[in-house]
Amino acid sequence: MLLSWLFPRGKACAWCGRPVHQGFFCTSCRQQLQAWQQHYHPCLYCGRLLPLGKQAVCSQCREELPPFYKARAVGPYQGLLKEMIWALKYQGRRSLANPLGRLLAGVVVRELGPGRPDLVIPVPLTSTRLRVRTFNQAELLALALGQELGLPVNGEVMFRVRETAPQVNLSRRSRWQNLGGAFQVTAPGKITGRRLLLVDDVLTTGATASACTNALLAAGAAGVAVITLATGIENLPCFSP
Amino acid sequence: MTVAGSYAPVFCWQGFVYLVWGDRSGRVGISHNPGLDRTFWLQRGYRQFSLLTPPLPLGTAAFLCDWLQRRLPLKGEPPLQQAAALVNRGRLKLGLPPWGAPANTLPEPRPAPAAAELALVQKNLAGRILWREEIALALAEHKGAVNTPLEDLLHWLYLAGEVTLLPGVGYDSNGEPRCRRCGQASRLLKVACAACGSGDCLVCEGCLAMGQARSCRPLYARPCQAQAARGRPTLDTRPRLNFALTPAQVDAYREAESFVFQGKEKECLLWAACGAGKTEVACGAIAAALSRGRNVLYACPRREVIRELEVRLTSAWPHLRILALYGGSPSKFGAADLILATTHQALRFYRRFDLVILDEVDAFPLSEDPMLYYAVARARREDGQTLFLTATPPPGLVARLRRRQVKVIYLPARHHGHPLPVPEILRDPFLSRPGAKRLPRSLVNCLDLTLAEEVQLIIFVPAVKLVEEVVAWLLQERPGPDPNRPWVQGCFAAHPRRDEIIAAFRREEFPVLVTTTVMERGITIPRLNVLVLYADEERVFTANTLIQMAGRAGRSPAYPSGRVWFLASRISPAMAGARRQIQEFNDLARRRGYLLVREK
Missing domain, CATH: 1.10.10.10 (Winged helix-like DNA-binding domain superfamily/Winged helix DNA-binding domain)
Incomplete structure (x- = not known):
């Protein structure tokens, strides 16, 4: 007791437990999370990662632009970030939600431009899946992000109307079909004419984000930007769990 | 671990705290299905049943139940008002927000289960x-x-x-x-x-x-039934070892047997030299316990050890049902005469084992995780025994041993009868770091000696980043004949080619491996010398770590006199301690007559 008072322990990395001087993650973890920036840049629209020096827009967006005006992510769905998302989502390591939400806040400030969103909305889970998992990881991330940026968060504006098969290993087209009409806005009055920030853990083909955006725009939202922890890399298959 | 895409429902216990009253006395209980409790208590003459709370999570309900039981007078008339006030106090004690009133309607009694x-x-x-x-x-x-x-x-x-x-x-x-x-x-x-x-x-x-x-x-x-209630087995429990035990092993085997047979001490440490065959000695304790019908758990922190042990112990007891439990093991709940489990898997046992053998008691993650000690202690019956196996007991265990709270069995000699290689301390006050113009003279000598004898060498370094640096340093000073097949390679825990490099080293494809403490256990190379570089880095190289690293050398009869060098700019207490302990083991082995060859 006396020793811990005399020599208080410093902050520990939220992931590996090593000492931290600033922020939530240690230098080593931070470096691993940022390493992709030396090789990739985000697609102008959907935020999927493209090799540096190549085109500014991914092949998917050249074919058809997504309904949201911009999507950005903390990094690619691989390595340490993938492990962290796995631990949060499937192991239930909720203590990661706050540090990861702060990382999202940093990306919002850097990447989404000066237009401040009016409301943060997490991608909802069905009630059955929510009871099984006991929490919605997107909502935890949205709450941490909202707290960091002083933005209001509302997880009850939209709900998932029906169960959809888990998206693991589904192709892009199958995901679109799987999610058609899956989301419904319950309180259109709260979003009419407002700029929204949609939060999710992983953006893969963009099917979930697009389905949510379509529902929000149909209900009167002025515009939707998307922020996720991870995204795919062009030409690399990335199947979120 | 939950599998992605698996959405099987998990039972969530939400239930009521209730008061049930008989003719003169009452009880407090909790239930997720109060109709079942009404049936149970009606069968025992408790007729008055009142719910005290709305549905609550089990943690809260269990606390309130205990809280009420210790404070409520459970004789005379049912104290319903007092109970309601106590529930409120208990809620405040937990710092929980107010909840609604309990339901007025009572659940109907439900039929008792078959x-x-x-x-x-x-x-x-x-x-x-x-x-x-x-x-x-x-x-x-x-x-x-x-x-x-x-x-x-x-x-x-x-x-x-x-x-x-x-x-x-x-x-x-x-x-x-x-x-x-x-x-x-x-x-x-x-x-x-x-x-x-x-x-x-x-x-x-x-x-x-x-x-x-x-x-x-x-x-x-x-909890498991007491051993007396289980009866004695009719199985032959003697292990069939396909080799003869050495005199040192025979003595230790008998001591382990008597530790179990006599049952006087609760805990015993089998303190064995690295590579002395402590598992064979533990077989003595296992056989003794099984012959008395006792339940035995062999626990170890590492999954690879459990998988390897399953093979060895199955050949020692081919007629016994042996169940190995580890992350991903095919069976988790099978019937067995002997259970081998990682310490994580021990979390699923409760007061079951009369004898727990805890191997590698000082190894990661056991050494740093009180949860795993807790798991192993809970898996043992309250009157059960524990046998710790290690070459390097943690300081806490050594202190208890000195206070005579733990019995000790020594196994100081290896099966080939040669003494343990005693580390040679090479002190170089100006020991340079990687990248310096010249390799240290002492390091060059160790390399030359090793290569001249045509044996292999593991160089242990205290940090991951030193692995690559030392490899580059050595290759820069001595490029070797073929740049495509480097004579020295490095690996560490998170190295992407770790298994591949270790396998190549085992196949003797290159003579020198630079690595971290990750290789201090579980590797046996027949003809090997060991060099610990910057051995005075005490934050990494504790005495126990140094002993384990030194224990890699001289294990095989093909090269029992392997050499161990500690190269450092000063002699740290850990270096001196490690050397002293190895010498003490050799002295003990010599005094007991276990050595076939005189120590150098």
Whole structure:
């Protein structure tokens, strides 16, 4: 007791437990999370990662632009970030939600431009899946992000109307079909004419984000930007769990 | 670990605290299905039944039940008002927000479960502590089926005192939360839980790898029957070893046997030299325990060791049912005469084993995780025994040994009868770091000696980044004949080609491997010297670590006189301590006449 008072322990990395001087993650973890920036840049629209020096827009967006005006992510769905998302989502390591939400806040400030969103909305889970998992990881991330940026968060504006098969290993087209009409806005009055920030853990083909955006725009939202922890890399298959 | 895409429902215990009253006295209870409790208590003459709370998560309900039991007068007339006031005080003690009034309507009594189903569940839970979902898996593994909801059967057994019902995360009598699965109080989070709807559900992050432990999730535990009730087996329990034990092993084997037969001491340490064959000696204790019909657990922190042991012990006891439990093992609940398990898997046992053998007691992750010690201690019966196996006991265990709280058995000699290689301390006050113009003279000497004898060398360094630096340094100074086949390579725990490099080193494809302490255990190379570079880095190289690293040399009869060098700019206490302990073991082996060859 006396020793811990005399020599208080410093902050520990939220992931590996090593000492931290600033922020939530240690230098080593931070470096691993940022390493992709030396090789990739985000697609102008959907935020999927493209090799540096190549085109500014991914092949998917050249074919058809997504309904949201911009999507950005903390990094690619691989390595340490993938492990962290796995631990949060499937192991239930909720203590990661706050540090990861702060990382999202940093990306919002850097990447989404000066237009401040009016409301943060997490991608909802069905009630059955929510009871099984006991929490919605997107909502935890949205709450941490909202707290960091002083933005209001509302997880009850939209709900998932029906169960959809888990998206693991589904192709892009199958995901679109799987999610058609899956989301419904319950309180259109709260979003009419407002700029929204949609939060999710992983953006893969963009099917979930697009389905949510379509529902929000149909209900009167002025515009939707998307922020996720991870995204795919062009030409690399990335199947979120 | 929960599998992605698996959305099987997890039973969430939400229930009531109630008061049940007979002719003269009453009881406080908790139930997720009060109709079942009404039946149970009506059968025992308790007719008046009152709910005291609305549905609550198990952690809260269990605390209030205990709180009321210790404060409420349970004789005379039912003190309903006093109970309501105490419930409110208990809620305040936990710092929970107010909840609604309890329901006025009483649930109808439900039929009692069938005795055969109760017996089946009881049998499958014996000696274990499991979630409801794990009990369902155990039943499925044993092809047992029940028609009554499993949680109702378990609750009935709880009412009958046959099963202990615990919240995944519960409160002690002072209202302090603690994880009932892993025993830790340090990594608990208060969260909003969509399963129970509470905003104050406690979740433990300390044992997440084994599934979520939370306030609203029940754990069911049942101790194993006493050994006397189980009777003596008719099996032949002598191990069939396909080699003869050395005199040192025979002595230690007999001592291990008598530790179990006499049963005087609760704990014993088998303190063996590295590579002395402590597993064979542990077989003595296992055989002695099995011959008396006792339950035995062989636990170890590392999965690879358990898998390797399964093969060895199956050949020693071909007629016994041996069950190996580790992450990903095919069977988790099979019947067995002898159970081998990683220390994580021991979390699923409850007061089951009369003898627990705990191997590599100082190895990661056991050495740094109190949860795993807790798991092993809970797996043992209260009157059970523990045999610790290690070459390098942790300081706490050594201190208890000195206070004579733990019996000790020494196994100081290797099977080939040669003394342990005593580390040669090479002190170089100006020992340079990697990248300096010239390699240190002492390092060059060690390399030359090794290469001249045509044996292999492991160079241990104290940090991951030094691995690449030292490899580059050596190659820069001595490029070797073929740049495509470097004579020195490096690896560390997270190295992408770790297994490949180790396999190539084992195949003698290159003579020198630079590595970190990750290789201090579990590797046996027949003709090997060991060099610990910057051995005075005490934060990494403790005396125990140095002993383990030195223990890699001289293991095989092909090259029993392997050399060990500690190269450093000063002599650290750890270096001196490691050398002293190895010398003491050699002295002991010589005094007892275990050495076939004179020490150099």
